[in-house]
Amino acid sequence: MQNVSVIKNQKFQSTFLNREVIYDVVLPPNYENLSNLKVLYMNDGQDFDQLKIEQTLNNLYYISEIQPMVFVGLHTNENRLKEYGTASMPDYKNRGNLAGFYQSFILSELFPFVIANYKVSSLSIDNYFCGFSLGGLSAMDIVWGNSNYFSKVGVFSGSFWWRKKAYEDGYDDHNDRIMHVLIRNGNYNEGQKFWLECGTNDENDDRNNNGIIDSIDDTLDLIKELEGKGYKRGQDIEYVEIEGGEHNQKTWSEAMPKFLKWLVGK
Secondary structure (H helix, E strand, C coil): CCCCEEEEEEEEEECCCCEEEEEEEEECCCHHHCCCEEEEEECCHHHCCCCCHHHHHHHHHHCCCECCEEEEEECCCCCHHHHCCECCECCCCCCCCCHHHHHHHHHHHHHHHHHHHCCECCCHHHEEEEEECHHHHHHHHHHHHCCCCCCEEEEECCCCCCECCCHHHCCCHHHHEHHHHHHHCCCCCCCCEEEEEEEEECCCCCCCCCCCCHHHHHHHHHHHHHHHHCCCECCCEEEEEEEEEECCHHHHHHHHHHHHHHHHEC
16 A cells, blocks of 8 residues: 655745745645545644644555545744634734635635646535634634635634633623624535534633633534534534543644544545
């Protein structure tokens, strides 16, 4: 069995971001004989080694558990807190103020470039996005708002606390969590699917003192918003809670095989 081919530190000059974006590509075994491949884009691609992407893909291909796909890992830089977020609005501290430009980079520059240069499918049913923490929020926002490009998203410890008001300014869970409101005001898109992971030790904060940490609360509330649109848990929505799981690459790398099998399992 062939291993994957890893092409590291490729460079793309983005007009929208006004910077060079570094990215890694992983091609499946037997790539030269394949076509119309599925694509997984990933935020925080600079964590490729810590997330054990190459090793995990090789293992899953070896035991024939996943379909062949092309992986594209996008490195971030010192602008992470500006480029990751929700494209329609920044948070209350003006973080994510470049998220609209980041989304434009993905849709208008990177997506057509990958289609033109790799043997991949342009269909939304074959294109996916994933991310971790703030990069997970970014992935969710990009997929949710662009069902004509992407059909599935994986969010590891997503920053769904992202809010339009500070707590001391009359913050309200229902109205001020930005991604929850975007889903509530959005539409059901046939074929979209969501994979969401939290660790029970993601954090210690519990703003409403209900005994459940905020990251889990925020994720479960997001699932309720998706269900309110008509998505079904167990069918369109997969929630994975890792006992003892933390907000770090170690936990996310352990969850990665589950996600990939859900995403492109045979």
